[in-house]
Amino acid sequence: MLRLLICAGGTGGGVYPALAVLRALEKDVEAVLWVGSEGGMEADLVQRAGVPFTAVPAAGVHGVGLRALPGNLLRLSRGVIASRRILHQFRPQVLLFTGGYVAVPMALAAARRVPSLLFVPDIEPGLALKTLARFAHTIALVASPSRAYFSKTKAHLQVTGYPTRPDLIGWNREQGRNHLGLSLDSKVLLVAGGSKGALSINRAVWNTLPRLLQLAEVVHLTGQAHWEETRQVMAQLPEDLVSRYHPLPYLHEMGAALTAADLVISRAGASTLGEYPLFGLPAILVPYPFAWRYQKVNADYLVNQGAAVMVKDQALPEQLLPRVAELFKDDVRLQQMRDRMSALARPRAADEIAELVKQMVRHRSTTGDVP
Numbered sequence: 561m562l563r564l565l566i567c568a569g570g571t572g573g574g575v576y577p578a579l580a581v582l583r584a585l586e587k588d589v590e591a592v593l594w595v596g597s598e599g600g601m602e603a604d605l606v607q608r609a610g611v612p613f614t615a616v617p618a619a620g621v622h623g624v625g626l627r628a629l630p631g632n633l634l635r636l637s638r639g640v641i642a643s644r645r646i647l648h649q650f651r652p653q654v655l656l657f658t659g660g661y662v663a664v665p666m667a668l669a670a671a672r673r674v675p676s677l678l679f680v681p682d683i684e685p686g687l688a689l690k691t692l693a694r695f696a697h698t699i700a701l702v703a704s705p706s707r708a709y710f711s712k713t714k715a716h717l718q719v720t721g722y723p724t725r726p727d728l729i730g731w732n733r734e735q736g737r738n739h740l741g742l743s744l745d746s747k748v749l750l751v752a753g754g755s756k757g758a759l760s761i762n763r764a765v766w767n768t769l770p771r772l773l774q775l776a777e778v779v780h781l782t783g784q785a786h787w788e789e790t791r792q793v794m795a796q797l798p799e800d801l802v803s804r805y806h807p808l809p810y811l812h813e814m815g816a817a818l819t820a821a822d823l824v825i826s827r828a829g830a831s832t833l834g835e836y837p838l839f840g841l842p843a844i845l846v847p848y849p850f851a852w853r854y855q856k857v858n859a860d861y862l863v864n865q866g867a868a869v870m871v872k873d874q875a876l877p878e879q880l881l882p883r884v885a886e887l888f889k890d891d892v893r894l895q896q897m898r899d900r901m902s903a904l905a906r907p908r909a910a911d912e913i914a915e916l917v918k919q920m921v922r923h924r925s926t927t928g929d930v931p
Contacts, residue, residue: 561590562921565652565674566611567663568594569602570688573681573830574659577910579609580723581656581679584914593650595643597662616642616665639665647674653921657696661688667695675920678715679913681722681830684857685709698920700913702833703904705861720913721906722834728815729838736820739813740779740806747776747888750821750841753783758827761846762786764876765825766793771881773801775888779817780807822894823887825880828859828870834909836867840902842894843868844883846876867901 564585568578582592596602598615606613617635643666655676657663670676678696680689683706693699693713700720701707707717737744749772753761762782765772766789772778782790787809797805811817818824818839826832828845836843845868847855862868869887871879887894906912 562588562918563591563651563653564589564593564656564917565646565650565654565666566592566594566656566658567596567666568656568658568660569596569600569662570660571601571829572605575602575605576725576831577679577681577723577834577913578656578658579605579611580725580910581658581913581917582611583726584723584910585917588914588918591650593646593652595646595662595666597660600660600662602660614646616646616662636665640668643669653924654917656917657692659686659689663692664688667692670695672697675924677913677917677920679720679723680706681833682854682858683833683861684854686852686854698916700916702830703861718912718916720916721909722830723910723913724831724834724838724907725814726910728818728835731813731815731819733819736816736818739816740820742777742779742806742820746804747823748821749776749778749884749888750817750824750826751778751780752817752824752826753781758783758846758848759786760873760876761825761827762789764880766790767877768881769793769805770798770801772884773797773804775885776822777804778806779821780805781811781817782807782809784809823884825884828855828862830854830858832862833858833904834906836862837901837904838907840898840905842887842897842901844880844887845870846873849873862901862904865900865904867897867904 566578568574592611594606594611594613596613596615598617603613617638647669652674655670655674658679659681672695676696677698678692679700681702683703693710696715698716699710700718702722704719710717742748751765790807818835818841821841823842825844828847845859847859859870863870871883
């Protein structure tokens with residue numbers, strides 16, 4: 561039995577994989593503690609899962625500007641002190657990091673004295689993950705191209721794939737469509753903007769909605785912030801098309817939508833590397849343009865595998881409808897994309913990472929050394 565400390569936060573792309581690995585380790589864990597950042601979005605997700613949670617101060621120090629740097633350095637120092645206290649009190653046998661600046665003070669506090677595994681959810685690691693790689697003993701990668709970003713590390717590298725949430729599986733196509741009120745024989749387009757929605761994707765869909773609905777039924781996850789605008793769009797739809805539009809501010813049963821859809825339009829966050837392959841779901845990817853290039857690199861990977869096509873955010877208003885029409889009218893190409901997406905699936909990713917965690921603990925208990 562092991563004592564596991566998980567340090568992850570910032571986005572769902574780091575939180576959900578850690579939850580999936582924890583589920584795979586359930587029978588082997590004696591005690592678990594999740595350390596997140598003060599005010600982070602992860603607290604609600606983790607506590608809802610029934611996992612003990614505590615928070616430490618954390619902040620980025622790279623590229624933040626001279627005004628913010630002193631305050632962020634102070635928060636980082638306070639985070640290291642708080643992390644040392646947590647390590648002393650909880651005494652973990654192994655650390656699991658999956659992203660977010662919150663893991664940096666914990667890694668500094670542990671200073672390689674505790675075996676640590678770092679999971680990299682995107683193809684290209686972010687700045688926080690590049691820092692964490694210096695302290696990790698094992699690094700689990702979502703795909704082989706990620707190896708290029710860790711050529712100088714001494715850590716053991718292992719390609720495991722992206723650990724998907726257990727609650728996604730268990731649906732078949734008929735069940736998913738019935739749950740969402742969809743026809744069993746029509747084509748279905750899923751539009752997924754993330755939990756907060758993606759305004760540029762939403763508006764591109766709304767502006768072409770009547771013509772999109774002639775091609776397929778549309779399941780549109782708009783985000784709660786854009787729900788009022790969605791209601792206004794629905795009110796203007798022709799009567800004969802209303803039943804083909806299925807907007808939702810948020811969907812807990814995401815597995816139903818992923819198994820029901822024939823094509824998805826979304827951003828290219830880390831979860832696309834695991835969830836779309838799991839369901840063999842062809843994608844039109846629109847990388848988020850106002851951040852570093854992680855989503856672009858993720859999208860490039862799936863495009864190069866023949867599993868997706870990419871549209872730049874600024875070109876979406878003109879290209880969305882033609883791209884959807886092109887794919888829905890070409891069943892052969894859509895099936896090829898489906899097959900190539902399915903070929904990337906790693907359904908045992910969570911189990912593989914869980915086994916790496918257990919190997920690290922066994923190694924230390926046998927040799928007394930940190931692997």
